[in-house]
Amino acid sequence: MQQLTKQKGQPFRKRRKGLTLRQQKARLGYFFISPFLLGFLLLFLTPIIQSFIYSLSDLTVTSSGYELNYVGFSNFNRVIRVDPNFTPALLQTVIQLISMVPVILIFSFFAATLINAKFKGRGFARSIFFLPVILTSGIILAMENSDLILSSAQVMAEEDMQNTSMQMMQFLQFRRLLFAINLPPFIVNFLVAAVDQIYDVVIASGVQILIFLAGLQSIPVTLYEASTIDGATAWENFWKITFPMTSPLIIVNAVYSVINTFTNPDNEMMSSIHYTIFSQSNFGVGSAMAWVYLAAVAIILAIMSVVLIKLVSRYQH
Amino acid sequence: MVSISKRRTPNRSRFGDLTNILVLIGFAAFMALPLVFAVNNAFKPLEELFQFPPRFLVRNPTLDNVRDLFALMNASWVPFTRYMFNTVFITLIGTVFHIIVASMAAYVLAKHQFPGKNLFFNIVIMALMFSPHVTAIPNYLIMSRLGWVDTYNALVVPAIAAPLGVFLMKQFMEQIPVSLLESARIDGANEFIVFFRVAMPLVKPAWLTLLIFSFQGLWNLDGGTFVYSEELKTLPTALQQIVATGFSRAGAASAIALFMMIVPLVVFIISQNNVIETMSTSGIKE
Numbered sequence: 001m002q003q004l005t006k007q008k009g010q011p012f013r014k015r016r017k018g019l020t021l022r023q024q025k026a027r028l029g030y031f032f033i034s035p036f037l038l039g040f041l042l043l044f045l046t047p048i049i050q051s052f053i054y055s056l057s058d059l060t061v062t063s064s065g066y067e068l069n070y071v072g073f074s075n076f077n078r079v080i081r082v083d084p085n086f087t088p089a090l091l092q093t094v095i096q097l098i099s100m101v102p103v104i105l106i107f108s109f110f111a112a113t114l115i116n117a118k119f120k121g122r123g124f125a126r127s128i129f130f131l132p133v134i135l136t137s138g139i140i141l142a143m144e145n146s147d148l149i150l151s152s153a154q155v156m157a158e159e160d161m162q163n164t165s166m167q168m169m170q171f172l173q174f175r176r177l178l179f180a181i182n183l184p185p186f187i188v189n190f191l192v193a194a195v196d197q198i199y200d201v202v203i204a205s206g207v208q209i210l211i212f213l214a215g216l217q218s219i220p221v222t223l224y225e226a227s228t229i230d231g232a233t234a235w236e237n238f239w240k241i242t243f244p245m246t247s248p249l250i251i252v253n254a255v256y257s258v259i260n261t262f263t264n265p266d267n268e269m270m271s272s273i274h275y276t277i278f279s280q281s282n283f284g285v286g287s288a289m290a291w292v293y294l295a296a297v298a299i300i301l302a303i304m305s306v307v308l309i310k311l312v313s314r315y316q317h
Numbered sequence: 318m319v320s321i322s323k324r325r326t327p328n329r330s331r332f333g334d335l336t337n338i339l340v341l342i343g344f345a346a347f348m349a350l351p352l353v354f355a356v357n358n359a360f361k362p363l364e365e366l367f368q369f370p371p372r373f374l375v376r377n378p379t380l381d382n383v384r385d386l387f388a389l390m391n392a393s394w395v396p397f398t399r400y401m402f403n404t405v406f407i408t409l410i411g412t413v414f415h416i417i418v419a420s421m422a423a424y425v426l427a428k429h430q431f432p433g434k435n436l437f438f439n440i441v442i443m444a445l446m447f448s449p450h451v452t453a454i455p456n457y458l459i460m461s462r463l464g465w466v467d468t469y470n471a472l473v474v475p476a477i478a479a480p481l482g483v484f485l486m487k488q489f490m491e492q493i494p495v496s497l498l499e500s501a502r503i504d505g506a507n508e509f510i511v512f513f514r515v516a517m518p519l520v521k522p523a524w525l526t527l528l529i530f531s532f533q534g535l536w537n538l539d540g541g542t543f544v545y546s547e548e549l550k551t552l553p554t555a556l557q558q559i560v561a562t563g564f565s566r567a568g569a570a571s572a573i574a575l576f577m578m579i580v581p582l583v584v585f586i587i588s589q590n591n592v593i594e595t596m597s598t599s600g601i602k603e
Contacts, residue, residue, distance in 0.1 A: 022430075028508055029431035036422035037437075039478025042463075044444045047455035051447075054455075114341055123586055128345045130585050131352055133533060134578055202347060210526050211485065217522040218492065252488045256481075259445045283454065290447070297446045 055287035075288035085272070086289065090296060093262070093269045098300070099190055100197060100204070101257045105250065108205035112212035113242065126213070133206035204260065208253045215246040247312040254308055255301060262297050269293050352578065359383075359575040366567050382568035389559065389569050395547045397555070404552040407469060408535040411476040415531045416524050419482030420490075424512055426483070427490035428498065438487070441480045453542070460543060471543035472551070476535055482527050489523035490516065525588045533581050552577070 019027065030037075055075055057068040079086050115125050223241050232240065264270065273293070277286035353373075358366065360378040390397030425431070426438055456475075457466075465471040493516055501515045502508075517524065539553040556577065560570045 025429060026431035029425040029429040029434070032425040032429075032508070032512070033422045033437075035418045036478060036483060039418070039474055040441070040444070040480060043456070043459065043475050043478055044452075044480060045440065046459055047452035048444060048447050050455035050458075051452055111344065114337055117337070119338075123589060125341060125345060126589055127582055127586055128349050130529075130582070131348050133529075134581050199347075202344065207530065210529065214489070214522040214526040218489065218520070248488055248491070252485065255442065255445075255484070262446060277454075294443070294446055298443065301442075301446070 051287045052291065054283050055291050057284055059283040061281070071284070075284045076292065078285060079288045079292055086292075089268045089272055090293065093267050094296060094300065096267070097258065097261045100201065100261055101254060101304075103197070103201050104205045104208060104257045104261075105253055107201055108208035108253065109212050109246075109250070111205065112209045112216055113238075115209075116213055116216040129209050130206060132203045133210070204257070204264075207260070208257060211249055211253055211256070212246060215249040216242065219245045250312060251305060251308050254304055258297065258301055258304065262293075355571070355575050355578055358571040361568075361571070363568050366571065382572040385566075386569040386572045389566070395550075399548055400550060400552045400555040403469075403549060404536065404538075407472050407476075407538065407551065408532055410469075411473045411535045412528055412531040414473075414477045415479060415482055416527055418477055419479075419527065420486050420517060420520075420524060421512065422483045423486030423490045424516055426487050428493070428495065428516075441483055444480045445484060457542060466543055467545050467549065469549065472538060472540045476531065476538070479531075479534075482531065485527055485530075486520070486523055489520040493519050521591075525591060528588055529581075529585050532584050536581055537577070 018024075053068070056070060056072060058071045058075075060067050060069070111129055115122065115129055119125075219242065223245075224237055227237055227241060261267070262269075265274070269289075273286055273289050276282050276289060280286075357373065357375040359382055360380070361375045362377055362379045362381055365372065365376060426434060460466050460471050463470075465474070497519070498511055498515060501511045506514070537553055538551055539557065540549070540551055544550055544554075556570070556573050559566050559573065
């Protein structure tokens with residue numbers, strides 16, 4: 001290294017014609033990234049910047065297109081200070097998300113570890129865990145929702161449930177039991193919410209299971225062989241090999257889960273943004289809402305990544 | 318010798334195995350129900366489809382729905398195979414190029430140094446978080462300015478440049494040992510060979526997973542807002558048209574819904590069978 005830096009001295013620099021090694025590498029990097037960059041800047045970044053401009057203006061549709069009048073931050077002001085529904089909806093979405101993401105992570109890691117094991121019918125088991133990914137996407141979901149017979153049956157079932165109220169009773173008792181063993185209310189509510197959302201969690205973890213599975217599949221078998229020969233138990237193998245090797249993916253999956261839950265069209269914020277833009281045709285306010293929402297997500301994501309990176313780096317080496 | 322090979326792996330309790338299997342069966346049953354329901358629906362005669370309360374299992378299985386579907390296909394404005402071709406074409410092109418483009422970007426983001434790299438990756442993550450409703454209208458304006466409205470481009474190009482793939486692949490690319498890449502370079506490989514022959518095989522599980530996601534997304538792509546010509550519409554759009562005609566088409570709709578589900582499932586099974594344990598750290602002695 002020292003010799004290399006010496007070569008950078010004055011007499012050599014003038015003689016060189018081509019690019020430096022660093023410039024060559026940078027050029028190579030840009031070259032590899034350029035196809036993606038081009039499409040991304042054009043189709044993803046430009047609309048986002050455009051929406052920021054909308055959020056600062058009052059958009060009116062005219063016969064020849066649309067007109068923008070710059071109104072400064074009044075849209076943001078309206079969203080944060082004036083609109084009585086926005087802040088509660090934002091808080092509720094955030095709280096729901098915070099309770100859901102850890103459960104998704106734990107469940108998907110657990111499921112991925114199980115279906116990565118060698119057993120008969122493994123392919124079958126994996127396909128079953130992949131099903132939610134298929135079922136929750138686009139057209140099939142839309143079809144299920146449009147099924148009149150099914151939805152009326154669901155209404156009937158819900159009424160039945162309310163009549164007997166067995167479900168509620170069980171939950172109340174579960175909660176009382178948890179209080180009885182002196183758990184703080186925060187944890188109790190978290191647990192009850194987790195149990196309540198179990199179907200949502202299972203449905204929402206399809207992609208995460210696959211990502212973890214890909215991570216588990218990338219671990220070389222030789223590591224396990226070596227440690228087992230040295231007398232490690234399966235439990236030790238898990239904490240000393242599996243977990244450290246897949247822990248970077250915990251961050252990936254956490255980020256993915258947050259993004260996925262946040263942009264889920266079912267959640268309250270998304271539907272109110274959709275409503276503001278498409279039903280009230282209030283594009284400026286809708287864009288401002290989206291930007292405030294984005295800021296909230298970004299803050300949560302940043303905090304989460306810092307915490308997770310610290311936790312994960314403890315397990316590395 | 319036989320007795321040794323039959324012996325259970327040490328440190329594995331029968332109880333643990335049993336719990337694992339029970340838990341798996343529980344969740345599996347939970348997740349498999351919708352598929353079982355769809356399969357049953359596809360073979361239900363019309364009167365069973367409209368039975369109330371609905372029955373889960375089919376009683377008198379029939380192929381009427383499939384026959385209905387074929388009759389409907391022949392009667393449609395554009396040959397039904399055209400919808401099929403559109404979806405298959407978009408899915409194949411989009412998936413293949415998305416994997417290549419995203420992996421190339423992820424490769425340099427993970428393994429190369431160049432100015433602006435971190436900023437760029439952060440922008441990718443931010444773009445992931447942005448709600449699609451807000452960008453819907455600017456998106457359309459850009460498409461129309463590019464002249465891509467009502468072409469395949471409007472459907473395929475956004476899928477190729479989707480940020481999720483880069484985000485996912487970068488993490489896996491980071492786990493590749495640098496020494497393997499360096500040894501390939503010392504042996505005279507140029508960067509493309511290093512990428513295609515060394516890096517990509519090492520992250521095969523990752524891009525097979527990405528293949529599944531991309532395939533799944535494109536297979537269900539309903540190009541509603543961007544494509545108007547009947548001969549460019551995709552299978553999901555055609556399916557929606559069938560469903561929208563109401564009760565009389567319920568049988569055909571349930572048959573085609575099963576078809577829409579089965580294909581990604583088959584792709585998933587094939588790709589999962591192709592995953593073999595990679596050897597990313599073999600051949601390295603530190």
